[in-house]
Amino acid sequence: MFKKKVTLKILLLLFASDILETAIHFFFKKGALAQDGLSVVDLTSAVFFLKAIFSSPFLWAGLFTVAAVFIIWSTILSKIDLSVAVPIASFSYILVPVVSVIFLHEQISVLRWTGILFILTGVVLVSLSSKERVEQNK
Amino acid sequence: MREGLLITLFMISLTSLCDTINQLFLKSAIDSMKFGGKFNFIRIFKFIFQLLIKPRVWLSFVFSVISLCIWLLVLSRADLNFAFSADSMHYIFIALASRFILKEKFSHLRWLGTGLIVMGIVFVSLN
Numbered sequence: 001m002f003k004k005k006v007t008l009k010i011l012l013l014l015f016a017s018d019i020l021e022t023a024i025h026f027f028f029k030k031g032a033l034a035q036d037g038l039s040v041v042d043l044t045s046a047v048f049f050l051k052a053i054f055s056s057p058f059l060w061a062g063l064f065t066v067a068a069v070f071i072i073w074s075t076i077l078s079k080i081d082l083s084v085a086v087p088i089a090s091f092s093y094i095l096v097p098v099v100s101v102i103f104l105h106e107q108i109s110v111l112r113w114t115g116i117l118f119i120l121t122g123v124v125l126v127s128l129s130s131k132e133r134v135e136q137n138k
Numbered sequence: 139m140r141e142g143l144l145i146t147l148f149m150i151s152l153t154s155l156c157d158t159i160n161q162l163f164l165k166s167a168i169d170s171m172k173f174g175g176k177f178n179f180i181r182i183f184k185f186i187f188q189l190l191i192k193p194r195v196w197l198s199f200v201f202s203v204i205s206l207c208i209w210l211l212v213l214s215r216a217d218l219n220f221a222f223s224a225d226s227m228h229y230i231f232i233a234l235a236s237r238f239i240l241k242e243k244f245s246h247l248r249w250l251g252t253g254l255i256v257m258g259i260v261f262v263s264l265n
Contacts, residue, residue, distance in 0.1 A: 009177065028206075029213055046211065053210060071186055074164065078173040078185065082165040083236035083248060087229060090255050093222070093262050115261025118254045125251030129244075 006088070006127045010079055017072040018092040020065050027062030084130040088123050146216045147224055149208050154228040156205035158235050163198035165240060223263030226256045 100106040233252045236242045
């Protein structure tokens with residue numbers, strides 16, 4: 001009953017959830033930066049810090065995106081293995097450097113290119129490992 | 139400074155671990171529903187609704203919130219490059235949990251791919 005093949009549709013969904021996930025990081029980082037003056041040293045200041053963060057509009061934008069990602073992510077998980085979905089979603093690590101090369105004309109070190117190559121190869125291998133079998137459990 | 143780094147590393151492990159537990163609960167709830175067939179708007183809506191009734195999903199939310207809170211604390215104190223490279227251990231946790239708790243079948247190809255991704259993330263993040 002479960003076809004665990006990674007189709008183009010699932011890849012697109014993963015891509016969408018990755019972009020939204022990046023947006024979440026951006027929103028939350030913005031929300032956290034707004035509280036830069038506070039330092040977290042003990043439990044009381046941690047609670048105070050979180051309270052301050054929860055009043056930030058960036059946090060709420062982030063939470064809204066979280067809900068969207070939850071829907072997309074659940075749909076993906078209904079189709080493929082967790083151990084396939086999570087690694088494939090790692091291409092957001094490629095997204096940021098590639099975007100900074102294309103739009104910001106940043107230089108990328110050899111080490112970073114090597115890393116990008118590793119991630120790409122890994123993603124392809126994991127996708128292929130899911131294609132190998134079609135499970136028949138009813 | 140060294141001590142701060144260790145605490146950060148510990149916090150990152152904790153956030154990865156919580157997120158792994160969150161994913162486990164979510165995936166096991168979804169698997170128990172056997173939602174197959176085509177995607178369409180109404181079916182997905184129904185699917186999400188049925189999913190939200192499951193107590194396991196709310197447990198997964200709790201862990202996801204814990205993970206998020208710790209991650210916010212990490213971001214407020216750690217260097218982003220370091221935080222993201224250390225977060226690659228997340229993929230190891232997920233792989234182990236999928237294999238041993240969800241009993242997903244791993245081929246050599248999948249282990250190899252996951253390993254390459256973990257190394258790749260460390261390379262990309264450490265600059």
